[in-house]
Amino acid sequence: MTYHFSNRVPKSDVDPVGDILKVAGDPKVMSFAGGLPAPELFPVEQVKRAADTVFEQKGQAALQYGSSKGIPELRQVILDRVKVEGIETDADHVMFATGSQQSIDLTGKMFLDEGSVVIVEDPTYLTAVDVFRSYGARFVGVAMDEEGMKMDALELALQDNPEARLIYTIPTFQNPTGRTMTLSRRKRLLELAEKYDVMVLEDNPYGAIRWEGENLPSLKSMDKTGHVIYMGTLSKILAPGLRLGWVVAEPELIKKYTMMKQSADLHTDSLAQYIAAEYFAQNDINEHIAKITSLYHKREQIMMNAIDKYFPAGVTHSNPEGGMFLWVMVPGVNDTQVLFDAALARNVAIVPGDPFFGNETIPGTFRMNYSNTHEDKIEDGVKRLAEAIEEVMDKK
Amino acid sequence: MTYHFSNRVPKSDVDPVGDILKVAGDPKVMSFAGGLPAPELFPVEQVKRAADTVFEQKGQAALQYGSSKGIPELRQVILDRVKVEGIETDADHVMFATGSQQSIDLTGKMFLDEGSVVIVEDPTYLTAVDVFRSYGARFVGVAMDEEGMKMDALELALQDNPEARLIYTIPTFQNPTGRTMTLSRRKRLLELAEKYDVMVLEDNPYGAIRWEGENLPSLKSMDKTGHVIYMGTLSKILAPGLRLGWVVAEPELIKKYTMMKQSADLHTDSLAQYIAAEYFAQNDINEHIAKITSLYHKREQIMMNAIDKYFPAGVTHSNPEGGMFLWVMVPGVNDTQVLFDAALARNVAIVPGDPFFGNETIPGTFRMNYSNTHEDKIEDGVKRLAEAIEEVMDKK
Structure with a gap:
């Protein structure tokens, strides 16, 4: 063969x-x-207790096919989580994915054609590079310092690549550097995204785990023009094995994400979603x-x-x-x-x-x-x- | 925007x-x-019991990141399942996916470029059409009768499209027709796949649910040349909500699937995999x-x-x-x-x-x-x- x-x-x-x-x-x-x-x-014990409740109260639903968008109970729960990031929204703006990795994958599939430019922090999350590359991405790296992506370098990159499709950023406790983008740079990044009309993919897996400094508002929370797609995950605050991540975006985009998600794996594990929703109901995640x-x-x-x-x-x-x-x-x-x-x-x-x-x-x-x-x-x-x-x- | x-x-x-x-x-x-x-x-009660055992004995592993290929315990269990289909193989030939839908998605991503020909049964599973189309597929439909895909029509399709990348088939209790391909046509399909050197994607979600007629060997079980990729799932025999499907293919291909899987969602839900493996250990699936x-x-x-x-x-x-x-x-x-x-x-x-x-x-x-x-x-x-x-x- x-x-x-x-x-x-x-x-x-x-x-x-x-x-x-x-x-x-x-x-x-x-x-x-x-x-x-x-x-x-x-929290193995607590997750077990949540699972017990799920099996007792909605076992059949947890084992059946579900909606590509995710179960309403969990989308509702996540609205409180994203409020911590300054994002006030509703369940129509949220879709659940099989971990943040799938959110990145679907974003690449939706926005990239052969040769499309993706602007990334230099360095950036390596498996995002892999997946964007698989959809034909050409990368333009933007230098960083301890305050995150350098905004003059970003503007140059945008001027040189007016057709760029995405700016991919992990503004808080970035992978791999651990650096955090300052508030003034966050604001500047939004101005630039708007000026050059480029989508921003904000990846925030680590933001909740802060021991020093002040909480900074997410890009999405300051986005007035719908340029930011926000991605969160339970992997770092609850359990990565459950593969639960979410996208927050305009309903128009969530509709497209949901269609792409259906092609990719129909829907996210129902049992994991019900268990997570129940865990949040029974415990104080903070x-x-x-x-x-x-x-x-x-x-x-x-x-x-x-x-x-x-x-x-x-x-x-x-x-x-x-x-x-x-x-x-x-x-x-x-x-x-x-x-x-x-x-x-x-x-x-x-x-x-x-x-x-x-x-x-x-x-x-x-x-x-x-x-x-x-x-x-x-x-x-x-x-x-x-x-x-x-x-x-x-x-x- | x-x-x-x-x-x-x-x-x-x-x-x-x-x-x-x-x-x-x-x-x-x-x-x-x-x-x-x-x-x-x-089997809500039995799945609950399996989950209890998992939380008691390997709760941390079930909540942690896992291998893109799937946990060894479940790959081992699935070897017995595919034996029913006549497939004698080992765990190196098996990868777990987030449901069969993801197996189809990864196959499209791996084998299709813009304009690639996919030969399908007319009619066929509609979400496979969606996903192959998203990777640029051009479809060539092959007429069916009550004995499955017509082999003279398939040969004509192969002659007309020597560059075809995939033959996608659901040989047993097909979706949407419920029809089953006869043994002689299965053998002929393999001859044609070999002659025209085209990969066959054999999708078998329903095969175990037979109340009449004789079990027929899967295409994969008769494949001597590595032309067949076999896909199975727990969705129809255990629970679709768990999103557990598997691919059986040559180790060389499993390596590529595993790389594509890593980009797509890192790995399949660990908890669901451990629960399924434990369910099989505690119960008689037959x-x-x-x-x-x-x-x-x-x-x-x-x-x-x-x-x-x-x-x-x-x-x-x-x-x-x-x-x-x-x-x-x-x-x-x-x-x-x-x-x-x-x-x-x-x-x-x-x-x-x-x-x-x-x-x-x-x-x-x-x-x-x-x-x-x-x-x-x-x-x-x-x-x-x-x-x-x-x-x-x-x-x-």
Whole structure:
């Protein structure tokens, strides 16, 4: 059999990030590479109780086919969640997807043709790059600093690419950098989106997990012209295994999303939706988020202290006020893989920066995750990573 | 805001089938239109027990991110299921998807470019038509009779379209016709797929629900050359709300499916997968399938008897040996919508045949579902439908 694949299928089976995560899964290896929530905080008992109620009260509905838009009970619940982000809306503006990843996928499918320009933060969420690329995207990366995407660089990108279809941004505790876009830049981004009439895809998986600084309004909450599509998820505040994400957009767009969703997988798991809705009815999600925030903050502080103590001079890093990631820049390194290899030789894993860039990469960068490593182990891992960095810097 | 949608987005928001199902959802209306399993047979108690075990024994894993390929426990379980279809394989040949719909979506994404030819049964599953069209498919329909796709017509289609990328078929209890492809045609289809080197997508959601005739081997079980991709699902034998489907294919293809799946939604709901695996461990699925088969058979017989009693002479229909659907052909009707309207005026809903065809339709055809209407109501519904048909036939 000769296979004739579409142009969307990557020619190579090489999956560098998959390979990294496989290596990082070795129990000998201390992994700062993944992006997993701390499983010890999953409210297993409470989810079980919610499931019991669902099976007792609406078992048949939870096992039957459902609406492509999602069950009304859960769309209703999510209106309270997005209020925290400053978004006042109604259930007609909300669709549930099989995790935020599907929201990104459907957005790519809806807005991109072969060669369409997507403007992304440099660096950005790597699986968004994969999925946009599969729909023919050409990427234009916009440089960032500690205040998020640089707005002069964004305007230049828009001037050079007036036909750009999407600006994809994770404004709060960005993946992979952990950086947060300032309020003034948020406002400027909206002005530019309006001026150049480009859709903005605002991805906010981490925003609720803040331990420092002030809550900033989401782009969507300040959007007066319908330019912003907002995506949220239960993956970081409840459980990623349930694959529950949502899109908030104009009803006209929700109609299109719902049609594309129907083609993609008919609808999101009914049982998971009912359980989540019941969990919200029975529990205070804010109490649970406070627990997550407190633990991740503790782990982040330990990581930061160890970095300050052990990392060689000249190495810089972001200073996240929440979320799960931080971004490290090692000066004078041309091949980031060398850093990865040196770390792995000491049984520590990180994700080299390259796959996070739409086109040109910044060498010597990598992402570290702190949410999924026990606080007793972090310092030792950072110490060994510091030795690896030192070795590579010495060689240059 | 001006929206610039991709070419994949249908220009019109009109969703004829959605509109039909909405009308059919009116409690006054007796609906033979949908395609829902009988919810009173969902094993709610047993699924609850399985869920309890999962929460007690592996709650954290069930709420955490998982592998794009699916959990090994469930892939292992499914090997026994596909053995019933004559497929002897191993877990490396299996990937789990968010329902069969996603298996179809990923197949379209992997194999179709703008203008690629997909050969389909005429008529065929309408949401497959939607999804293949969204990836640029051009359809070539192959006529059917009561023995399934006509093989001389298939060979002509292959000769005319040597670059065809896919043959999509539902060989057993087809949707929408309820027809089953004979063994000799199955063998011929495989010969043709091999001769013209075209992939076959074998969709088998209904195969287990057989009350008459002999089990026929799946195409995949007779495929010696890797031309067949097989898709199964738990939607019709356990619960569609869980969105659990699987693909069986060569490991080389499973690798590509897994990459596409990762872009689409990272992975299938972990909790649903663990619950399903535990359900299979605790229960005999064959006993449950026997219950489903017995009830659907009863309903189908009542429908068939009523059709024989009330439908006007000249109206023909398929004779399903299992599954959920039958197909009716009313002679001399040019506009099937008239039939639908006449039935709805008597508070009965069916699905007019048109959307099931890739290109040219056969007027006067419609699909009836019997799995989701209580046996006490079927005869009355068929009687009213017969009156509607009579009215339309008289007018012609």
